Amino acid sequence: MMVDTHTHLDFAEFDADRETVIARARLAGLAAIVNVGADLESSRASIALAEQYDFIYAAVGIHPHDACTVTPQVLEELRALARHPKVVAVGEIGLDYYRDLSPRPVQRQAFADQLALAAELGLPVIIHSRDALEDTLSVLQGWRGTGVLHSYSGGPERLEKVLALGFFIGISGPVTFPNAHRLRSVAAVVPLDRLLIETDCPYLTPEPYRGRRNEPTYVWYVAGAVARARGMSAETIAQATTENAVRLLGLKLPGTRPE
Ligand code: NI
Numbered sequence: 516m517m518v519d520t521h522t523h524l525d526f527a528e529f530d531a532d533r534e535t536v537i538a539r540a541r542l543a544g545l546a547a548i549v550n551v552g553a554d555l556e557s558s559r560a561s562i563a564l565a566e567q568y569d570f571i572y573a574a575v576g577i578h579p580h581d582a583c584t585v586t587p588q589v590l591e592e593l594r595a596l597a598r599h600p601k602v603v604a605v606g607e608i609g610l611d612y613y614r615d616l617s618p619r620p621v622q623r624q625a626f627a628d629q630l631a632l633a634a635e636l637g638l639p640v641i642i643h644s645r646d647a648l649e650d651t652l653s654v655l656q657g658w659r660g661t662g663v664l665h666s667y668s669g670g671p672e673r674l675e676k677v678l679a680l681g682f683f684i685g686i687s688g689p690v691t692f693p694n695a696h697r698l699r700s701v702a703a704v705v706p707l708d709r710l711l712i713e714t715d716c717p718y719l720t721p722e723p724y725r726g727r728r729n730e731p732t733y734v735w736y737v738a739g740a741v742a743r744a745r746g747m748s749a750e751t752i753a754q755a756t757t758e759n760a761v762r763l764l765g766l767k768l769p770g771t772r773p774e
Contacts, residue, residue, distance in 0.1 A: 516546045516768070517738065517753045518760040519731040521607075521641065521665050521685060521713035524550050524571075525560035528717035528728055537568060540731035546570060546757060546768045548731050551607050551641055551665075553578040555589060558596055565601035572766060574604040574641050582617035582625035590628055597636050603764040605633035606641025607665060610654070613646040626654055634660050639763055641665050642682075652676050663763065666715050671701050678709060683763055685711045688721035688729060691740040699744040711763070712738050712756045 519540070529536055540548060550565065551574040552558030558575035565573040575596045577585050597605060608629040610622050617625070633640045640662035644651040648669045664677055665685035677684065684705045690698050702710075714721075714737065716729035721736040735749065738756070742749040760766055 516757050517544055517712070517734055518547045518549070518757050518766065518768075519545055519714050519716075519734040520549045520663065520711045520760050520764070521687070521715050522548050522550050522731055523553070523557070523715070523717060524548070524564060524731075525557050526717055529730075536730045536732075537571070541570065543732040543735065545731055545734065547572060547760065547766045549574060549603060549641075549760075549764065549766075551604075552576050553607060554581050554584065555592055555596075558593065562596060562599050562602065565599075572601050572603045572764065573599070574606040575602055576604075576606045576608045576629055576641070577625060578607055579609050579611040579622045579626065579643060580614065580616040582622040585625035585628060590632060593629070594632060594636070597632070597638060602638070603766065604639045604641050604662065605629055605636070606662070607643040608640060609643040610647035610651050611643060611645045612650070619650075623650065623654055626651075630654070630658050630660065633662075634658065639663070641685075644669075648673055652680070655680055655682075661763065663711050665711075665713060666719065667701060668698070669701070670697055671704060674701060674705065678706065683709050683711050683759060685713045686737060686741055687713050687715045688719040688725070688733070688737055690744070691721040691736055692725070693722075699740070702741045703744040707755045708759060710741070710752075710756050711759055712741065712752065 561573035720729035
């Protein structure tokens with residue numbers, strides 16, 4: 516059993532074969548998939564997928580790239596969407612100083628506004644943080660809630676601060692890349708009860724499929740690389756990360772009991 520805690524199956528890359536990809540994921544032992552919104556449209560599409568498939572859950576939120584679009588009206592719409600029974604998180608939200616598609620102060624405000632919304636609704640958050648970990652941590656200081664830093668790309672030196680906030684660490688495909696020594700050193704030391712595994716498909720395709728479209732089935736390659744980095748079996752990683760996903764996101768899987 517395995518959970519992919521970060522997918523974008525609503526994206527156009529899956530338009531030609533979405534049903535087949537989802538069927539393959541189920542056959543590969545995925546007990547749940549969390550499809551994550553990046554704007555209002557993809558948040559609605561995530562909910563639509565969650566309504567269509569029992570093992571798909573949704574997160575709703577506005578990506579930092581689109582922080583400029585976060586108005587009181589948009590927040591009101593997100594609040595309404597987030598009340599859907601299959602919405603398990605607010606995300607993906609955060610800061611992206613690598614592409615800087617919205618001005619940084621606007622990104623910080625949109626991030627803070629959506630954190631406040633998550634706290635109000637009692638939902639965890641899925642955070643995108645690229646080249647912005649210091650500011651991400653400072654915005655999170657004093658926020659009372661929990662969540663995951665998805666596709667973690669920070670070094671081991673900042674890990675303690677993230678863990679001290681009570682957050683989970685999401686590891687994705689780059690952990691399989693031959694020269695990703697730093698990320699593997701992170702994957703090796705994250706406490707087992709704070710680890711999540713994800714694909715971020717269609718992006719970040721793991722080896723041996725790097726360069727092609729990613730899909731949830733490949734989450735096993737991520738788990739395999741994490742397992743090797745820790746000297747554990749892939750089954751141990753799968754079981755622990757599944758339990759973590761259930762605990763953080765309140766997923767209802769066959770044979771597990773959400774808290
Ligand atoms: Ni994503």
